[in-house]
Amino acid sequence: MIHTSTGTTYAARLLFAIPVLLAAQPAFAHVGHGAAGSGLLAGLAHPLLGPDHLLAMLAVGVWSARLAGPNTGPRALLSLPAAFLATVALGALLAFGGFALPGVEFFIAGSVVVLGLLIAAALSLPVWSGALLVAVFGLFHGYAHGAEMPATAQPWLYGLGFLSATAVLHLAGLGLGLAGRAGLRATLLRFAGAAAAVAGVALLAA
Numbered sequence: 001m002i003h004t005s006t007g008t009t010y011a012a013r014l015l016f017a018i019p020v021l022l023a024a025q026p027a028f029a030h031v032g033h034g035a036a037g038s039g040l041l042a043g044l045a046h047p048l049l050g051p052d053h054l055l056a057m058l059a060v061g062v063w064s065a066r067l068a069g070p071n072t073g074p075r076a077l078l079s080l081p082a083a084f085l086a087t088v089a090l091g092a093l094l095a096f097g098g099f100a101l102p103g104v105e106f107f108i109a110g111s112v113v114v115l116g117l118l119i120a121a122a123l124s125l126p127v128w129s130g131a132l133l134v135a136v137f138g139l140f141h142g143y144a145h146g147a148e149m150p151a152t153a154q155p156w157l158y159g160l161g162f163l164s165a166t167a168v169l170h171l172a173g174l175g176l177g178l179a180g181r182a183g184l185r186a187t188l189l190r191f192a193g194a195a196a197a198v199a200g201v202a203l204l205a206a
Helices: 004-023 040-049 051-068 074-096 104-121 127-147 155-179 183-205
Strands: none
Touching: 040 051, 040 127, 040 155, 051 074, 051 104, 051 127, 051 155, 051 183, 074 127, 074 155, 104 127, 104 183, 127 155, 155 183
16 A cells, blocks of 8 residues: 655655755756747746756745644745745846846855755744745846846746746745655755755855
8 A cells, every 4th residue: 555655755855866966066057048949948947957946946835834834824835935936027127127136146056055954954934034035035046047038038938937937846845845844754854955055055166
């Protein structure tokens, strides 16, 4: 008989494995984004092809599930992803408009470190403060998305693509976080957070 906990434990182990594998190749953080084509496809690919974006967006979902607690409603669960998505859109608009935003790569890699450590430490904060923190990170992720838009892409299609991919990654992280609230799965997620933080340090050093 196959228990449902087997699948969620496997998912937590997979989350642990992702940053370990990506940390070995930090130089590829933003390589090949333009190769996915222009417009919608390029936008969809952008968060998935950069390990910094991928890890941060999964981590936002995982941490959101841990902050919200077992008895809170969907509003609390979705507050962090919604805040991140909002400032991703704002950051992209800044890039589209030609505004300069300093320290973009530092803050993107730093977001992986910070979010990974927060998950590893199982740190509990008010949901509003967690939303504020991820909103700051989202601004820099969004700016990077906008600044790296292929020259042939239509901004609105490209934006729809990376916002959709970001939302899907948040939902995946939420699923992992909800599945890993207790027992061995919670421990695995904490190790996954630590591994993500190590990957973030590798990205900072690259």
